[in-house]
Amino acid sequence: MNQQATEQTSLLTQARQRRSPFSLPALLLAGACSLVAIGQPVQAATVSAPVLLEHVRLFDGTDTPEQEDMAVLVEGQSIAAVGHNGAVKAPKGTKRINLSGKTLIPGLISNHSHVGVVSGTKIGAENFTAPVIKTALDQYERYGVTTVTALGLTKSPLFDDLRKAQHANTDGADLFGVDQGIGVPGGMPPEGMVKVGKDQIFRPSTAEEARQAVDTMVSEGTDLVKLWVDDFRNGVKSAKPLPVMKPEVWQAVMAEAHAKNVRVAVHIHDLAYAKKLVSAGADIIAHGVRDEPVDDELISLMKSHNVWYVPTISLDEATYLFAEQPALLNDPVLKAGLSGDLSRQFSDAAWRDKIVKSPLDAASHKAVAMNEQNLLALYKAGVKIGFGTDSGAAPVRIPGFAEHRELRLLVEAGLTPLQALRLATSQAAALLNLSDRGVIAPGKRADFVVLEADPAQNIAAVDQISAVWRGGVRADGPLVPR
Template sequence: MKPRFAPFVHTLAALVFCAALGCAHAPSPTPSPPVVVLEGARVFDGEAVSGPMTVVLEGERIRAVGPRGSLQVPAGARVVDYSGKTIIPGLIAAHSHVGNVSGVDTGRRFYTRENITRQLARYVEYGVTTVNSLGLNPPLFYSLRRELNAHAGGADLYGAGPGIGAPLGTPPARGMGLEDDQVARPETPEAARAAVQDMARQGADMVKLWVDSLGGSVPKLSPDIYRAAIDEAHRQGLRVFAHIHDLEDAKALVDAGVDVLGHGVRNAPVDDAFVQAMKARGVWYIATINLDEANYVYAEHPSWMDEPFFRAAVDPALQRRFDDSTWQRETLSGPGAEKARKAVKLNLENLRTLHQAGVRIGFGTDSGAMPQRIPGFAEHRELELMTQAGLTPAQALRAATRDSAELLGLKDRGAVAPGLVADLVVLDADPTQDIRNTRRIHAVWRRGVQVTRLAEPLDGQTVRP
């Protein structure tokens, strides 16, 4: 009887023999992943900025983080001097969209590999390294999610598949150029369960519900339908995000077991009963303040619209619209502008109330759903708006990094810590002192690789923030 270790001995002998004779099929050693040392920057740890620090990257991951001088620099490592800079984790947009927009138009025809790849690259250039596309995703989404997340060229893509809305309800297919509507619109609880099961089978990361009548203009998803969808999603191990506008719908969804409210309450001040229910059930709240502000602010032309950081994010066709005096006048004189201003004011007040009460706050903007919700820039504007609601810059940053990673169930990102994905944004100034310093981007590292060029805008001219 042969000893149990005999195969190992025979294999070892064969390898030694091949090595001696130079066998063509001898296994070659696996190359070690590249090691990069980011030296001297201050680092945001989720609470405050400390340093100067040393951050060691090994391949796609962060290998070590420590005070400058406390870590041994590996031999042969590439060393990058970031003295005077500040490093934050890559931003995580927990409520965005991809493939809906091109220039000033929306439509399903823009949901292409090329357009989405370009949009995800633009997000990264603005320091947004993870994007959650919350609904309106046709079948191409599932293959793109698997394919694109394996590369460092653009933001990682997660999402809710098509989502679930009421028949003839929100989102309005015709108004958004979605005539070949992919949104599931079940008419019975059983059909809602079947829709959720299909999304889970194809690889959705969560389930999106639209519970909004757009001011009574369209049918609203009924409680029996969304309760069945929520229950089935939880059976499938998926979290449920809900698009809401009104307080009464938000309350009913929290009672039904929803996990995330994907927009802020904008029709009434939140009351104590709602606040306590949110806290007791651990429901997340994403205000998306920029969503309504974008309906009027560009017609007002604030000074930051002339800054390169903003202009680099804007499609040329959209910029021409913003510069048109007739469009500016008509936008500001129409009823929509005043309605949007009131929504922003109430959204800020409700976010302040919920944050002060200890409700869990996530980060999102609805960027990419409509032309004026500008991917990349919208996220930095949202951070500023969150501080206007009473969050400190550090609290807003934590919501956009560590907390949104938790909200999405992503345990491998959201902080500058050993073992996590090396998605990092290097800033020229400390954002905890002034949140607008997130716009002073010096460099972006995506999965341990420095982003070296900006995406091409549709007119083919490369621009830099």
């Protein structure tokens, strides 16, 4: 890093420290005492002057086409008014910001990520700490991801306190998710790879143990229940399969969760398991089907059972992307989220050669193509689609950057840029039952991203972040210093 870049990084760090009057311990205490309901706007602790964003191109997160020369009035943590420029009346003392030539979109929302699993190139229980998680949440925010759902591998009470703290402040992405999650003894998620502590996941072997795990998670206030049903071969025929969860266990999980009015998200890879889990009562399929084309049976099941589908196409792309495209290391958008350790790994020719020659490389290419094909088929069929990446579960799934890659892959699959953005905003909010965000409209949270270019013309415009706002507070930025 050159001296100028070092100075810019230092200034950004100082600005972030100045932005929030609270220390992390204070935030955790505030969060632990908070009575904020999920999805409800939080009242600002201090009253700031209203802000009018003028002359901006607007994508509001819905099916409405982009609108030119619009104005958005922000008061406190909420959007007070939206209209054509000149039609929005601003109170006396309003700060005006001219955004001519720029585009305003809702903050991105991830329905499938993980926190506290990875630090640099290392995976392990030692990473589940408040500083590591807060660093990731800050990074998500810089990339315009203002709400994150951590689907398991968490630890109470730290995760619950952090979640409450993020609901009650505007520093870093907001946080929802799953307490622990339910895996398989000796199976998924693989203990030799995902080296989390025993207090970060349940591995019941009986239906009764499964019900007890659900009861514990619900008592901790989990937003969802997560379970893994997969043999972890990932399309590699020569790979040794891991044990798969028994039907009586997943059936007990779903029955107990639904009895307590909590929805269940399921990790799958294969079509056969997707059908079985949807039939059994899964509410969210947390990964795309990647082994074969989806068929009319799955489509009918998902629509009749009102099930959400989160493709996470970038999960498999990340397996080979950095090994096959080392030139990406020169991309300032990637550099903005890359640790030194990970940068050195991507620069290592031996590491790249090993990845490219592995059986998983070819299998991952096939998985991406199949996932894209299935996403488009399900989208056209009217299945409800969310947005996620599994970022944070492995070092190569980089928080924030992975979400930008996912948008590109959705467009590559056949969606228009605005259709892809709708999945990542209003649809992702709907999956979480969050009615206070995901769209730009009066009364909604002031969570939005200002882009230098028009994403309707090229989805790569999401990389050109000028500013990110969460809860009416402008975060540090831009993503890439100019």
